[in-house]
Amino acid sequence: MTGRHVVSVETLMLRASSDSKWAYRHATAVPGPGETPDQAARRVSGIPADALSTVVHSTSWRCRPEGEIVLTYAVCPDPEPWLPAIDLPVLEIVAGEAPATPAPGRVEVANVVAHAIRHLAFLTTEDPVVRQALAHHPEIVTALDQPRRCVTIP
Known part of the structure; x- marks a missing residue:
């Protein structure tokens, strides 16, 4: 990279089963010319701006070593629950090792999903x-009200 940051939008389409188990679908896109990250997240997930019963919420961001800034959006519930999804049996949050170093050493998509659910x-x-x-x-x-929601891993 040339020192210029590239922004990508990651969308996590979240669903919960009747027994409070979580699953997700994951998609990433780069906003088009004149498109905001919110609009890109809605485009990727197929949610119109006037949707009243689906939440599209910016939930986190991270910087990858190559300079890419990833803005993550939770989309809940998944607008296409019939599509294959990745089960998430345990919600594992990762954290930095000290108060002034919040970035964990390694972040997997499943960790970002757990953070979004929390x-x-x-x-x-x-x-x-x-x-x-x-x-x-x-x-x-x-499922959001379950006391066993997340486990934090340093």
Whole structure:
């Protein structure tokens, strides 16, 4: 790379089963000319801007060694739940080793998904717009309310 950062948008389409198990689909895109990252996330996941019962939320970002900035969006629930997805039996959050070094040494997509799920759980208690949208999906609300949600790995 030439020292210039490239931005990519990662979308995580999240679904929960009736027994509160999580699964996800993953897609990445580069915003087109004049397209915002929010618009790119909606384009990749097929969600219109006026959707009332699907949350599209920027949940994290990370910088890859080659200079790529990855903006991650959680899309919940998955708009195409019939498509194959990756099961996530345990939600593992990774963390940095010290308070002033927040970036973990290695981050896998499954770790980003776990972070996104924890973030959505927080938003259902703190953000009335997210709470109202997800109220249409009882299986999601139940899964977000599980006490065993995440395990943190240093």
